[in-house]
Amino acid sequence: MNIIRGLHNLKQYPGSVITIGNFDGVHIGHQHIISRLVEKAKILHLPSVLISFTPTPQSFFGRKKATLSSFKQKHQQLKQLGLDIHLIITFNQDFSKLSAEGFIQKILLDQLGMKFCLIGDDFRFGSGRTGDFKLLKTLGREQGFKVENTQSILCNNHRVSSSKIREFLSQGAFELASQMLGREFSISGKIILGKQLGRTINFPTINIPIKRNISPVLGVFCVQVHLLGNTFNGVCNIGKRPTVNGENILLEVFLFSFNKTVYGEFAEVVFKQKIRQEQKFNSFNQLKEQIKLDVRTAKNFFDQTLN
Numbered sequence: 001m002n003i004i005r006g007l008h009n010l011k012q013y014p015g016s017v018i019t020i021g022n023f024d025g026v027h028i029g030h031q032h033i034i035s036r037l038v039e040k041a042k043i044l045h046l047p048s049v050l051i052s053f054t055p056t057p058q059s060f061f062g063r064k065k066a067t068l069s070s071f072k073q074k075h076q077q078l079k080q081l082g083l084d085i086h087l088i089i090t091f092n093q094d095f096s097k098l099s100a101e102g103f104i105q106k107i108l109l110d111q112l113g114m115k116f117c118l119i120g121d122d123f124r125f126g127s128g129r130t131g132d133f134k135l136l137k138t139l140g141r142e143q144g145f146k147v148e149n150t151q152s153i154l155c156n157n158h159r160v161s162s163s164k165i166r167e168f169l170s171q172g173a174f175e176l177a178s179q180m181l182g183r184e185f186s187i188s189g190k191i192i193l194g195k196q197l198g199r200t201i202n203f204p205t206i207n208i209p210i211k212r213n214i215s216p217v218l219g220v221f222c223v224q225v226h227l228l229g230n231t232f233n234g235v236c237n238i239g240k241r242p243t244v245n246g247e248n249i250l251l252e253v254f255l256f257s258f259n260k261t262v263y264g265e266f267a268e269v270v271f272k273q274k275i276r277q278e279q280k281f282n283s284f285n286q287l288k289e290q291i292k293l294d295v296r297t298a299k300n301f302f303d304q305t306l307n
Helices: 028-044 071-080 100-109 133-143 162-170 174-181 284-306
Strands: 002-005 016-020 048-054 085-090 114-119 146-149 186-190 206-209 219-227 230-239 250-255 266-276
Touching: 016 028, 028 048, 028 114, 028 174, 071 186, 100 114, 100 133, 114 133, 133 146, 162 174, 174 266, 186 206, 206 266, 219 250, 219 284, 230 266, 230 284, 250 266, 266 284
Parallel strands: 002 085, 016 048, 016 114, 048 085, 114 146
Antiparallel strands: 186 266, 206 250, 219 230, 219 266, 230 250
C-alpha cells in the first residue's frame, strides 16, 4: 500500500475508485467498505484510494475524540485489506474553505480521475459541510462517475461505528467492542524508561507513552502483553497517575513473573477486563496495598479464563 502524505505529493491519476473517511479503528464496518472498494477496483482495473485527513475535521474544529488506533495500527490494518493507496490530506484553514464542488473537481476528478466513489449517505464534506451523497450523485450523472452508498453493518442490534466502540470501551465492555472491531482492543508502542517509582514498592512496570490527547480507556485493567515474541499476563494502569501528581497519560503494565530489561522494545497491550477506575491514594503504601489487590484480581481472572 502506498501512502501519500499531503496534496503536494499527489500526482495525477487517469482513473481510480475512492472512499473517504477517518476509518478510526478499521472496524468490521470499515472492513466491509474497503473490501467492496478493492473488489470494484479489480473489476475496473483501477487503483483503490482511501482519503483521510490529519488532523480530522472534528479535531480541527475543536471536537476532539479518543482515537481507537494509532497511525501504525491503522496502516497495518488497511494494508492487510488490500488497499492500494492511502491519501492523507492536511486539514488546515485553507483546506477548510474549499467548497464541496471544488473538492470534487480539483481533487477527486482532476487529480485522482475518480470513476467510482463509495461513500455513506450521511457523509458531509466541503466548506460549510454542503457536500453530500446527493451532490455526488448529481455530479456523477453529469461527469460520468458512479456513486454507491456504503450500507451500515449491524452487530448485536447496534450499528457498527467508532463512536459505539468508544462507548463500549469506556464502559469496560471489551467483548462487545471486540465484536465490532473484529479483533481485541489493544494499544501498542515502544517501551520507555519511566521514573521507576514502581520498583520502590516492588511492582516494576513497563511504560508506553500514549500519543493521543484523549485515551478511549482509563483505569486499571487485566491485560495480556505481546512482547519479545511471547505473551505475558499482567495488570495495566492507564491514566495520569494522580498519586504521584502525573500530568500526561501513561500506560504502565506490571507483568507477572517478568524481570527483563526491555527499553526500546515494541509491545502490544491487549485489554481483557476492567478492574477499577484510577484513583489517588494518600501514600505510596496505600497504593502498594491496592496494587496487591489488583494483581490478585487479575490472576484470578486469568486462572478462570485459561482453565
